[in-house]
Amino acid sequence: MPFALMCQSDNTSLRLYGSLNAQNYVSGRFNPSQSPLFSSVADSGIETGGKTQFLRIETIAALVKMNAAFKKDNPGLSILVISSTRNFYDQRSIWEAKWNGSRPVDGININKLNLSPYEKGLKILKYSSMPGTSRHHWGTDFDINSLENSYFSKGKGLVLYKWMTENASDFGFYQPYTAGRNAGYEEEKWHWSYLPLSKYFYQDWMKFYKSNNRFIIENESYSGAEELYSLAPVYVSSINPECI
Template sequence: MIIFSCKEDKSTKEPSKKVNPIISKIQKEVSKEIVEVNDIDKNFVLGKFNYRKDTSFVKVDNIHASKTIYLKKEAYNSFIKMYDAAKTDNINLKIISGTRNFYEQKSILERKWQKYENLSPIKRAQKILEYSSMPSTSRHHWGTDMDLNNLNNSYFDRGVGAKEYQWLKENAGKYGFHQVYTSKANGRTGYNMEKWHWSYMPLAKQYLKFYNSYITYDDITGFKGAELAEEINIIKSFVNGISKDVGETR
C-alpha cells in the first residue's frame, strides 16, 4: 500500500495545495494498473463469459460487419477510425469474425474433430490447429482480434485482395492493429499464416501477459482433445506463437 500525506504550510496552518509531481505520477500509474487488472481475470482470458452482456463489449454496426459481431469497445472504436481512413483510399474493410467465447470455439473445434475422425488423435489435433484454436487458447476470446474480408490467404495475393492487404500492412499499425500470424519462415510457431487476422495490440498484449502469468494446462479442459494440449505445447507454441514484432512472449 502506498500512503500519501500533505505537509503543513506554516504560513497558513492549512494543508498545502502544492502537488508533488513525483507523487502525482505514482498515483496515476497505480490508478492505471488497478483499472487494467480489474478488467482481466482467468474466466475472461479463457473465454468463459458472456460478451453480449459484458458492458466493455459492443455490437459492431452492420456497415462494418458481415454478421452479428461483438468487440471490445476500445478495439472497435479504433477499427472505425481505420475503416474511415481506408475508405478515403478506396479500400473497403469488412469484419467477418470477431469475439468468440469458449463455447463457440468448442463448437468449431469439435465439428472439425468429427471431420478428421480418420486421423489419430494427435494428428487430428495438429490438423485442426493449422488454422483453428483450442477453446481457452484463442485470441478471439478477448474481443481484440478480428478477421477481415476473406478467410483465404490466396484472396490477398492478387487483385482487390492484394490492395487491401497492402493497405493494412502499411496503415493498420497506426490504429493499433497488427497481423499476428505472419509467415513461419523465420521460425514463428503455431498457426499457419493468416493474412485476414488482425489484433488490437494495446489491449491484447495486456491479456497475453495475464494469460502467461496465470493460466496453466489445468485450465485448458472441457472439450474433445483437451488432454493433448500439453503434449502439443499449446501455450508456448500456439498462444505465444505470434509475430515477434507485436507480442509479449515467454
C-alpha cells in the same frame, strides 16, 4: 504495496476486465453480448455481412477510424469484418465439429485419415485454436474479408492487405500470424489484433498458464484436451514478435 501503485494496478484491471474474472476472460468464459465492455460491430457502421458480432468498445473505435482512412485512400473499397469475438463455447463448437468430422479440415473429414488423437489435433491446430486459447476470445482480434490467403495476393484483396501492412499499425492493429514463423498456426493474412489491449490479455494468459497449466481445461474440457493442452502456450506465443 504503495497505495499509488495499488490504485494503478486496480485501475488497469478494471479497464481490462470490468467486473469479469480475468482468468475466465482470457480463456473466453463469458458472454460478450452481455458485457458492457463490448459493443456490436455492425452498430458502428462497419460491414459484417449481416452477422451479429461483438468486439471491445476500444477495438471498434480504432477500427472505425482505420476503415474511414482506408476508404478515403481507396474509394469504393471497405474493410468487411467476417468473424470477431468467439468465446470458449463458440470455439468448442468449431473444435468438436472438426474433431467429429462434421466440419471439414483441409477439405476432408479428418476421421478418414485414421490418425491418433494427438496427430488429429495437430491437423486441426493448423488454423483452429483449442477452446480457451484463442485470441478471438479477447474482443481485440477479428478476421477481415476472406479466410483464404490467396484472396490477399491479387485485386481488391492485395490492395487491402498492402494498405493494412503499411497503415494498420498507426491505428493499433497488427497481424499476429505472419509468414515465416517457425511454430504455431499457419499464416493468416485476414486476422488482425488491436495491440493496445491484446498485449495485456496475451501477458495475462501466459501468466495464468505458468501458475496453473490446467487453467484452460480444468472446469470445462473438449475432445483431445488431455493429449493436446500442453501445446497451448506454443500456439499462443508463436506470433509476430511485434505483438509480444
